[in-house]
Amino acid sequence: MSLEELYRQVILDHYRNPRRSGSIEHPDATAEGNNPLCGDEVTIEVVLDEGVVTDAAVRGRGCSISQASASMMADRIVGMSVEEIATLTRQVKAMLDIEAGDPGLDSDRPGAVLGDLEALAGVKQFPVRIKCADLPWTTLEEALASDVV
Amino acid sequence: MSLEELYRQVILDHYRNPRRSGSIEHPDATAEGNNPLCGDEVTIEVVLDEGVVTDAAVRGRGCSISQASASMMADRIVGMSVEEIATLTRQVKAMLDIEAGDPGLDSDRPGAVLGDLEALAGVKQFPVRIKCADLPWTTLEEALASDVV
Amino acid sequence: MTLDVERIRKDFPILSRRMNDKPLVYLDSAATTQKPSQVIDAMSEFYQLHNASVHRGAYALAEEATALYEGARQKVADFIDAGSAREIVFTRGTTTAINTIAYGWGLNNLKSGDRILLTKMEHHSNVVPWQIICRHTGAELVYLPITDDYLVDTSDLESIIDERVRIVAFSGMSNVLGSLGPFAELVAAARAVDAITVVDAAQLIPHIPTSVQALGADFVAFSAHKMLGPTGIGALWGRMELLEAMEPAEGGGSMIRDVQLHESTWADVPQKFEAGTPPIAEAIGFGAAVDYLSALDMEQVRAHDIEITRYALDRLAEIPSLTVYGPDDSAARGGVVSFTLADIHPHDLATILDHQGIALRAGHHCARPLMQVLDVPATARVSFYVYNTIDEVDALIAGLHEARRLFGVS
Amino acid sequence: MTLDVERIRKDFPILSRRMNDKPLVYLDSAATTQKPSQVIDAMSEFYQLHNASVHRGAYALAEEATALYEGARQKVADFIDAGSAREIVFTRGTTTAINTIAYGWGLNNLKSGDRILLTKMEHHSNVVPWQIICRHTGAELVYLPITDDYLVDTSDLESIIDERVRIVAFSGMSNVLGSLGPFAELVAAARAVDAITVVDAAQLIPHIPTSVQALGADFVAFSAHKMLGPTGIGALWGRMELLEAMEPAEGGGSMIRDVQLHESTWADVPQKFEAGTPPIAEAIGFGAAVDYLSALDMEQVRAHDIEITRYALDRLAEIPSLTVYGPDDSAARGGVVSFTLADIHPHDLATILDHQGIALRAGHHCARPLMQVLDVPATARVSFYVYNTIDEVDALIAGLHEARRLFGVS
Numbered sequence A, B: 001m002s003l004e005e006l007y008r009q010v011i012l013d014h015y016r017n018p019r020r021s022g023s024i025e026h027p028d029a030t031a032e033g034n035n036p037l038c039g040d041e042v043t044i045e046v047v048l049d050e051g052v053v054t055d056a057a058v059r060g061r062g063c064s065i066s067q068a069s070a071s072m073m074a075d076r077i078v079g080m081s082v083e084e085i086a087t088l089t090r091q092v093k094a095m096l097d098i099e100a101g102d103p104g105l106d107s108d109r110p111g112a113v114l115g116d117l118e119a120l121a122g123v124k125q126f127p128v129r130i131k132c133a134d135l136p137w138t139t140l141e142e143a144l145a146s147d148v149v
Numbered sequence C, D: 001m002t003l004d005v006e007r008i009r010k011d012f013p014i015l016s017r018r019m020n021d022k023p024l025v026y027l028d029s030a031a032t033t034q035k036p037s038q039v040i041d042a043m044s045e046f047y048q049l050h051n052a053s054v055h056r057g058a059y060a061l062a063e064e065a066t067a068l069y070e071g072a073r074q075k076v077a078d079f080i081d082a083g084s085a086r087e088i089v090f091t092r093g094t095t096t097a098i099n100t101i102a103y104g105w106g107l108n109n110l111k112s113g114d115r116i117l118l119t120k121m122e123h124h125s126n127v128v129p130w131q132i133i134c135r136h137t138g139a140e141l142v143y144l145p146i147t148d149d150y151l152v153d154t155s156d157l158e159s160i161i162d163e164r165v166r167i168v169a170f171s172g173m174s175n176v177l178g179s180l181g182p183f184a185e186l187v188a189a190a191r192a193v194d195a196i197t198v199v200d201a202a203q204l205i206p207h208i209p210t211s212v213q214a215l216g217a218d219f220v221a222f223s224a225h226k227m228l229g230p231t232g233i234g235a236l237w238g239r240m241e242l243l244e245a246m247e248p249a250e251g252g253g254s255m256i257r258d259v260q261l262h263e264s265t266w267a268d269v270p271q272k273f274e275a276g277t278p279p280i281a282e283a284i285g286f287g288a289a290v291d292y293l294s295a296l297d298m299e300q301v302r303a304h305d306i307e308i309t310r311y312a313l314d315r316l317a318e319i320p321s322l323t324v325y326g327p328d329d330s331a332a333r334g335g336v337v338s339f340t341l342a343d344i345h346p347h348d349l350a351t352i353l354d355h356q357g358i359a360l361r362a363g364h365h366c367a368r369p370l371m372q373v374l375d376v377p378a379t380a381r382v383s384f385y386v387y388n389t390i391d392e393v394d395a396l397i398a399g400l401h402e403a404r405r406l407f408g409v410s
């Protein structure tokens, strides 16, 4: 395991230039997540249209891993349906070694499925940091669950 | 150290037939002592006439050592002045190894000074029990101190 | 013997000690048990290799310590068949666990006129915290009496328990009489009036195979040091929904989600109840202790308790003018036997036996209300555990005869 | 070096460990220190030879355990120059010690309108217990601000402290900034309005030679595990007359004189505050820890802290875009150094350094109110103790340069 694998350029880029950073005036679903032990915070807001995320915003503070993960996530989910997001979330968690079992990840072309998010794969060599990478995803799950009526 | 030295006949006799057991209607000095850790209890009442104990009563419950010590003490102090009792108390405590230094004990004829009380000497071989033998004496000190005006 | 006691004894270094030139016969396990090397070494090894603060570290050593600490929580949870490790709160011991409920639940929920139902055979740990909370809230204590055969008397339970009763707290196994609590009855009666149930399981968990889920109570408190584990740690098991609703007693680090100048929010269960640096090495020792007991098999531990206690009760019955306080029925009791012998005070008995290397307890055993019921100032008490042998009971009996001789008791 | 650190390091088994193929560089002693063999072995030996319950036993083994336990109390008393061993109450740690005052003194003496004065650099342990007691009593918290040079700001003390203030509680040494408290000023101001003073000495006692009598405060709380001792134990020192007047927080066995069904009376100090079976082996380990520190000589421990901290501060100052939070004056601070490095989050720093075997802390350090004053979500923190070397500081500096490289910080 090497630090270079953890701190890839794309991570540092998302950390320093977070995408979709800010807030949305009338979100359909929102959730705040925090990691009381290390202090990372993430707030997620999404606009939904017939089960599809049409806009998303995140803000928060914390380490490069949690903030980059949030930025990549926000960038990625716009245009995806809630079901697609659920699959993606499972895939990310599997990549982070959080969830066991076959997440339906296309192992031949993982890049095609996860794209930028693949950059988070290095985290699983650093168990202390897995929860940082995971925080935005768990918070997103909560946000989407809160919307389900 | 032998158990026979601890449980001499005179101890068992005082335990089973406590002297001056009971209470006094108008005591001049009184104190209650107890040993919260082992539960021994002693109450002492004395009548004083110009600095001399003219009557004494004890009651309590507890082990043979504490109750025999109380009985021997009550029997002994009647007729003694407060100063004489203070000396005797120091002698007893020295015998029990509680107080260091020369208590003014006449080492040639200890029996003549302490009499029956010598039977308590065996206790010092049993450190756990020293506080039992001491309880009545410390309580007596409190009773007499409470009277000093 | 059901257990291979000779092999077990080899694990306990202290059992090779001699006291007063006699082999140590340790019959005071209800006060605290001895510790096997497996437990002692687990703690030393933690300090030698893995010591770090838990949860808050961002480095590998702290992760190791955290994994060991949380692993111990899981072991303790499994040992008592808890639904989840999160239902285990590590405390300093049974006493602190009961105080945690008293302050956390009691101080925040009780009001004047409310009642707490106890039994007259409780250890001071299950009496005094409630008295303190009553003083603060105006609630009052009510006691269930004891039957002639030394069990909790539930015959008037229906008239005693009504909706004023908010808490029913009772010992799972008396540390004086050995009596096992009438769990099902008390739990059902409490549930009928929506009272919470608190089991002082300081003696129960070490001696009786227990599933807290089957027990049905709401809170169960116990201490590691009475079940081969270290001092300084115990556990409070609670039903998740109650733990979630309950306020913490102690405040401090690690139990918070956020701290502002004038108010704070709490971390999730169980951290909410674990303010400050926890007893980390002790948790690991506790885990090693339950591993040891599980390897012996708690059913076998119980069978050994029954066997040795039965033998002790039968031998004690042979001694003239000896009175045993506690049920005779092996199924209704654990391995704790209290007694008095003629007019020999229990402390004198303890001294005489100590002289022969035999360690037994004399006193009120932190149960003064029970002593008043029994109408004795004190009793002598022997208590057994996995390392005790029939030979040791024989030594006890010989010691008691020596006491009779010294005191001239016929 | 003032201390013979190479010799000292041999006493700490964990320091020969390697982490990630690098020698372990342990820079998190403010969280918990490592333990010398002398401490580890003292506890093992207790369990192997002397283990029994204290105070209540009537046999020789229990007397041995009691003598060891009370001997440890005397050692801790001597270490802080207490007037009497009876003024030492063993608790689970600093957090429990402060909660003991909060519940024992606060809950029984405070009323609506009363005030508790804290500083904005307190550890959550010295904030949250007071918030809880305020909720129960209606008292309120007031805070002293922090100066630009990271000290408690006492410039408005006179206007802030009046007779509404009943308790003044402050840290002896900040676990984030290293700042030493303005003891004399706060103690005098508190005394002038008859308020009690509580010193959170979790960092003070391990690092600064301290006489509690000279300090002049009323209560002093500290933890064994931050001064080479075991987890699971700490101490509350209190002035005898205050301890005698104070109600106990926890109820249970050993802390009573008598228990009746509806009320109880308390044992003498310190037993009154030690409900239940105490952390016995831990007390003995605590005693061994203060023996170890006394043999090193606390003046030398302090000199070593100053030397290594000075070196660290000077080296850290060489790193571009690194900010240290805390006083620069060695006389005004202990061996705790918090910092941030450019926009690299402290957790990232910790991970990068961990990769090189260096254990440091990142986070809010249980001091969120202070983080708000500093206007940072978190800091990185290194903290030193008797076993740390100048070489280890050099390793830290190299690690920080590696972090700069990885993050492309100039």
Ligand SMILES: Cc1ncc(COP(=O)(O)O)c(C=O)c1O
Pocket: C253, C275, C276, C277, C278, D030, D031, D092, D093, D094, D095, D096, D123, D125, D126, D171, D173, D174, D175, D200, D202, D203, D223, D234, D366
């Ligand atoms: C200043 C300060 N106060 C209080 C505490 C709490 O100590 P403990 O966790 O040992 O109770 C700590 C350490 O965590 C501390 O550094």
Ligand SMILES: Cc1ncc(COP(=O)(O)O)c(C=O)c1O
Pocket: C030, C031, C092, C093, C094, C095, C096, C123, C125, C126, C171, C173, C174, C175, C200, C202, C203, C223, C225, C234, C366, D253, D275, D276, D277, D278
């Ligand atoms: C029945 C019972 N309850 C409570 C306690 C208190 O346990 P601890 O002293 O470990 O807190 C004990 C043992 O002393 C006990 O036997």
